[in-house]
Amino acid sequence: MSSRLPNMNRKVVMANRPVGLPKLSDFAIVEAPIPEPKNGEMLVRAHYLSADPLQRYRMDAVSGYGKVLAEGDVLKGRLVGEVVQSRHPDYKVGDFVEGMLGWQEYAISDGSTKRAEYAPGIARVDPKIAPISTSLGILGFPGVTAYFALLEICKPKAGETVVISSAAGAVGSLAGQIAKIMGARVVGLTSTQDKLDWITGELGFDVGINYRTTPDLLAALKQAAPNKIDAHFDNVGGDISDTILQHMAWHSRIALVGNMSRSDKTDRPPRMEYQQYLMSSRVLMQGFIVYDYEDRADEARRAIAGWLREGKIKYRETVVDGFENAPAAFISVMTGGNIGKQLVRLVK
């Protein structure tokens, strides 16, 4: 599939800086000649693009996560693809790599492996181990995030109760299953009946709560966790987190992994006075960024791959076909339209 290249590359660019939830008109697809790899570089053809809530932050004028996009810039985003031309000594045509190479059909990589915040470092992907799409999901950064944020911050012990928000997402669905493997009782918060059915029916979560339809979330949490909550794997922030905070057990832990409740907001609505809760229950709350664990990522991938082989964990992907549908897939992630990992498939 790599012998004959089209003439032109396509890229998703930020056409307008979005206000709040991005609209389709905030994106544009532009064409440009496929670049030529220089000596020491390779050309990668994307097979899957990864749609991640975190991409939204880079579209703000000011971000907590380093450099932001200017209008006209290619969207920051991860992809997995095949090397279709190589002038790099370590990579040959047909190899697969994953990296933050931007939302485009063809991307140049210099083979850098530095995978810090939004650095374009790549990692090899072995298609014999698992479908290459998993390198963007359960065996990629979402998997590494779930593994370390759960085991290094939430530290669930057997018999404890763990609450997972955004429980049917790529990260939350895995975090909850790992918590089950650790012997914890797992309560998942999500937004649709389909997702509830999946996490409780297939993934083995003990309780599922639809936070959109539950009139009194605190009462539902009290019922689901009569001995209070020992750990909260927090993907969402905002009011949901404030409610959960009111039912945390002594010496409980909160991993701040995502803040999706405000990633499509233009303002920063204030939060509940949290300090008294954290103090009286001696709660530990810690912010998590996966890149801090990059040097231990293989440890996570090996463990997750092992559980997959043993049938102890399952995963799902929500796949949209066609490069032109990438912006819609991103907006869908922002509004909870996905179950499991949201991907854009470019090559079947």
Place this chain on the structure above:
Amino acid sequence: MSSRLPNMNRKVVMANRPVGLPKLSDFAIVEAPIPEPKNGEMLVRAHYLSADPLQRYRMDAVSGYGKVLAEGDVLKGRLVGEVVQSRHPDYKVGDFVEGMLGWQEYAISDGSTKRAEYAPGIARVDPKIAPISTSLGILGFPGVTAYFALLEICKPKAGETVVISSAAGAVGSLAGQIAKIMGARVVGLTSTQDKLDWITGELGFDVGINYRTTPDLLAALKQAAPNKIDAHFDNVGGDISDTILQHMAWHSRIALVGNMSRSDKTDRPPRMEYQQYLMSSRVLMQGFIVYDYEDRADEARRAIAGWLREGKIKYRETVVDGFENAPAAFISVMTGGNIGKQLVRLVK
């Protein structure tokens, strides 16, 4: 001084549940016969009462800290005093003990040593080691609090920058000095020139900031901590904490030790959207209650006593004489009137 007792005991009671900052009229001093120790009990005559901001919480109708006071109840509070009658096998007249025995001149103890949240457990005090007043301050719970909250949560390393709020209080002034011993750079926030002079002139804090007179606290923090803040020993909460949070370094630590900014408030004003800051800088924030370290308290007391002997740390006490002045001393602590530990002296 124990051979002839007066007939009557005096107690500080909560006359009215305070709204916001307590007023003198919220307290009353009542008399009652001095109780007789039963078999297994002892009668303790208070020499010093301890005025602590935490007492305020118990005066609310609902508290994060267990049982609350009813109108007419004796104020919860610590004292150090002398055993003046004993029917307890392990204590004799003339022994000194410290404990949560309530704000009264004479108190009964059954010798329980359980020192959990507001439990009346006592500890022996050896007047040969240090003045007995220190059992309420630098060698008491404030000292143990400073020691463990700093070393177990803030974990200052040499060369790091530590910010201490309420830096001239009993806890903050010691925490800052221990941070200096650990080789950290220490920035103290306090409210008067006297306090600034003390913490920077005598205690060796590197920078003092008067948060009441500094027009732009964030700018002052940026100047005081050009490499950002590695640890925040948080005694105050509220707007000051929110400002400090905006200048925390990657992988920094925040020990939530006190929430004085709101302990005299009737409402719970919301807090800044903190999650993005905690996440992007991977901050650890943890609530601290000293009772969790009760079984290790001697470790702290030995270390602090050693530093005192070596002249590495200093302490101050703000002493008010006379039982009738106890309510005013408490109100003074709530408004920052003290330097170091606030005490009420009953026996000279």
